[in-house]
Amino acid sequence: MAEKKVFFKSLKDLPKEDFFVQGHRACPGCGETIAVRLIMKAVGPNCIVITPTGCLEVVSSPYPYTSWAVPWYHVAFENAAAVASGVEAGLKALMRKGKLEKKRIHVIAIAGDGGTADIGLQALSGALERGHDFLYVCLDNEAYMNTGIQRSGSTPYGAWTTTSAVGKIMPGKLQWKKNVPAIAAAHDIPYVATACPAYPLDLVNKAKKAVEIDGPAYLHVLTPCVPGWRIPSNLSIKIARLAVQTGIFPLYEVEDGRLHVTVKVPKRKHVKEYLKLQGRFAHLTDGEIEKIQKRVDMESEKLGLGPRET
Amino acid sequence: MAKRIAIECSHAISLAAKLANVDVVAAYPITPQTHIVEKLSEYVADGELDAEYINVESEHSAMSACIGASAVGARVFTATAGQGLALMHEMLFIAAGNRLPIVMAVANRSLSPNLNIWGDQSDMMASKDCGWIQIYAENAQEVFDFTLQAFKIAEDERVMLPVAINFDGFYVTHVIEPIIALDQEEVKKFLPPRKIPSYALHPDHPTTWGPIGLPDVQTELKRQLEEALRNSKTVIKEVWKEFGDMFGRYYDFFEPYRLEDAEIAILMMGGHCGTARIAVDRLREKGEKVGLIKLRLFRPFPDEELIKLTKNLKVLAIVDKAFSPGGLGGPVFTEVKALFYNQKIKPEIVGFIAGLGGRDIRVDEFMVAVERAKKALMGEKIDKGFMFLQVRE
């Protein structure tokens, strides 16, 4: 196994400069933009970013106001990975044929969970299988937030959204969250990781490692959404941290097929600590909360996370 | 040195793409296009073509990958047909709107249902408003020449638009024909490598592409696209002239046949023009003043040129291999009718739908169409102005 390399020893090692800059129009407290700002700091200016349709595209690009200090391209919703394939192949061919100066340019797709888990999954799978040298980042806010909070394959069990309504007979989403990092890992690509902005040092090191690796890398980042999760704007980070501390969103890396947890959780908090802060789960009964806890216990055991706090 | 070879039309396109020294090929199989990308795979495998060959997982991704590669400045080629083009539909508009000089071969095929792999033009016609330059070829020589010319037209700074080279599935794609093939040196002189635009995606000069289109900008964006299409007509003429001067084969938006003193003309695009010529000859033998206008360019539509060309005609019999259900007839037919609406002098315009899903249009059927068009001139109008030529009643 490759030697464990730490790119940033402390957050003070991050560049002062932003490559995803001020003046974007994301909601106050947006978890997604915290993650993007940090990922871009980690990656630096030598890249081309492809963003499919979604919150990030909309808040960062209304003509003539772009929040990108790096080359950036939006094409459509379902094809970020395919466009990234073309960008990577184009650069490769032009450099090999002497039409463009040879240097490593990182190709990065930054998509949402709708554009990744649902409509973009085919393009993502194709690009991972073909082995393009690129990083695919999924900013997972667990629903179609840009269109107004609709359920995606990545929405967790029991969550209210505008298309998994809570009513007299329906308790929100009836299905479990799709495990996209596991799908990515099933392509046997060199690097898959999960991250979250509440653990910024873990996040930036993973982002940097992911772009430095040759071949496809996949980074799945949990990003709280203030209007969609029905949370106060100041709690995005706190809630993201609780997702990790409860074992709901474990932080790990899969390198060369081997999974290891990067943020240890010696004593897991009860899931209700996480759920009770969010309006999207406000309707859950104790029975449903226990059902979620059981599922998390089972998943945590598989990953070797610690026992639950009593 | 140019030399005469026998080649399958599909392979003539592959050869042209190879001679154009494309940087990226996005490949996905679909009948009747597959031979094109198979041959390109062989070229890459043999080291005859230095290109990134992307085995995409769908046509949607094929066009998406072409878009990405073209945006960094690569010369890009792909090919598709029928359902594949329909799956690309969304991306076609973006390729044009983002002004990317992608060249694509479309082996025209019918759209489902029923699943039908054979030729008609309903695939491209369903995407006719996508903002691409759309050229229709009749034979292997045209296919070969048009593909080479397409890169030069597409990459011209006054144009910067994608080009679709259309040719009929099976009737043209799978036919082996003689062509005069150019060699690498000749092509190099005509078609230099693509100049990477200063605004191409690159960290040395960060640009933001595909920003969200607010109402304040969308109209101007679309108007700009219209200008590029209009400009392309001039550039197409220039490129075709230059090609003719270099290699002796001159092209125009139309190829008229026995039109000099004609009163009636068949107007159509693509491979069946060959059969239509025989019908014209037979009718001429009978003393009928009949001719043929082969239309090569559908977008931008050669409007004033068609008016000029048809000024002495009494009847235009337009044969479309596609139609719009519930609409006003085939796409070429409705286009031409709209063109003549404001003209003081205009021919009688009659529409025929034929050749759907690979049904051959025979010589006698073309003759029937001409007879029926003549009757329309005498006052025996066709309901709605168009009819299905070959349907069993």
Add this chain to the structure above:
Amino acid sequence: MEKFKLNPKPTWKELPIASMIPQPATSRFYKTGDWRSFRPVVDKEKCTRCGLCWVYCPDGAIRIVEDGSYDVDLDYCKGCGICAEECPVKAISMVEEVEE
């Protein structure tokens, strides 16, 4: 900061090809500070200069001052309050914006 060169309502001839934005990072010319209803105020005495407010700010609205301390760029701060919530020593308080 480079001058803002682009017209938000260009004619079709002025509009860059495909409405591409040729200048990077122009959203800096779009101030989001007026979205704010609460303003973060940093108590420089309490501040340990850990920089977490700078890390967590979604809007890049925390500035590093020359002496190594941090202050708020009110041109962009939307008043979300994450900095105040996450400050380990509670050196940031949120104060309601009032019309002057």
